[in-house]
Amino acid sequence: RKEVEQDPGPFNVPEGATVAFNCTYSNSASQSFFWYRQDCRKEPKLLMSVYSSGNEDGRFTAQLNRASQYISLLIRDSKLSDSATYLCVVTGNPYSGAGSYQLTFGKGTKLSVIP
Amino acid sequence: DGGITQSPKYLFRKEGQNVTLSCEQNLNHDAMYWYRQDPGQGLRLIYYSQIVNDFQKGDIAEGYSVSREKKESFPLTVTSAQKNPTAFYLCASSSREYSYEQYFGPGTRLTVT
Numbered sequence: 478r479k480e481v482e483q484d485p486g487p488f489n490v491p492e493g494a495t496v497a498f499n500c501t502y503s504n505s506a507s508q509s510f511f512w513y514r515q516d517c518r519k520e521p522k523l524l525m526s527v528y529s530s531g532n533e534d535g536r537f538t539a540q541l542n543r544a545s546q547y548i549s550l551l552i553r554d555s556k557l558s559d560s561a562t563y564l565c566v567v568t569g570n571p572y573s574g575a576g577s578y579q580l581t582f583g584k585g586t587k588l589s590v591i592p
Numbered sequence: 593d594g595g596i597t598q599s600p601k602y603l604f605r606k607e608g609q610n611v612t613l614s615c616e617q618n619l620n621h622d623a624m625y626w627y628r629q630d631p632g633q634g635l636r637l638i639y640y641s642q643i644v645n646d647f648q649k650g651d652i653a654e655g656y657s658v659s660r661e662k663k664e665s666f667p668l669t670v671t672s673a674q675k676n677p678t679a680f681y682l683c684a685s686s687s688r689e690y691s692y693e694q695y696f697g698p699g700t701r702l703t704v705t
Contacts, residue, residue, distance in 0.1 A: 481634070509692045520682055520696035521635070564634070568692050579650075580694060582634040 480504060481583035483565050489589045494555045498586050500548040500565030507581075510541055512550045513564040515585060521564055524550075555590045562587045595619065596697035598683050603702045605677075613668045613700045615683030624666035625684040625694060628652065635682065641666055642688075670702065677704045 483500045490496050502510075510527035525532065527539040527548055538551040548565055565583040596617040605611045617624065623642045627635040637650030641660040655674025660666050666685075670677045680701050684694040 511692070518680075518701075520699050522696070523693060526693075579637060579640075580635075580692065582636075584632060584634045 480581045481565055481567055483563075483583040484586045486586040487589060488586060489591055490555055491591050492555055492557060494590075495551065495553045496555055496588060497552075498550045498563050498565070498588075500550075500583055502546050502548070502565075502567045502581075504567065504581070505546060507546075507567040509568040510539075510548050511566040511580075512537075512539060512548075513566055513582075515562045515564055517561075521582075524563070552588075555588075557590050557592060560588055560590045596683060596685055596695060598681075598697035598700050600700060601698065603700055605702070605704050607704055608672045609704075610672055611670050611677075611702065611704075613670065613681055613683075613702070615666045615668065615697055616664055617666075617683075617685045617695075617697075618664060619685055619687075619695065620663075621685035621695075622663070622688045623686045624660070625686075626650075626656070626658065626666070626668045627682045627684065629680045629682060629699075638668065638681075670704075677702060 481502050512524040513521040514524045515521040525534050525539050527541045529541050531540040536553045540549045562585040564585045566580050599614045625640045626638040629635050636652050638656050639650055639658045641647035644663050647658050647660050657669045680699050682699045683697040686694045
């Protein structure tokens, strides 16, 4: 089983649509979870962290289900500017001694919002 | 403005040559990382450094080398031993307190022919 698996995509949706991305992870010891956004041929940028209680940032809602090892991202009222690849990221094994953690990236799901 | 810079943006080399990619940050971050991204693939960790003069291998360190002589700088050398060096290379950094929030530079696209 791959460490972080995402919907393969691509997702092509009209402006104003609601779209949901799913992600599963294999390492039950993972402690932190994130969604990153990567525009074409650019660097990834942190979109939002994902908390057990669920969290919302404007049109974006992230949820975590630790029991199922499942993370989701919901985008409401899609805009053209939301077109990008969305990367699911989890922390893996801790680096020894320093309290920091290795990030494991999913392959990403490409979203295209169509006028 | 604080941030991470990588240079050059595009780099072309002949097979058999070593090449060094630059990464500089002025965020005062302790930790720095190098990743590689291939088309349709997730990012894979090459090397990371949590403090000056110390660095550790990531998942795919073979054929690469790094140094961390200054807090601000973490150059990556792609050696001729790296079998498939053509890729998009991304440098990132993070603070000690929030080590899982990594900030990325704009990347270097390396093409080896």
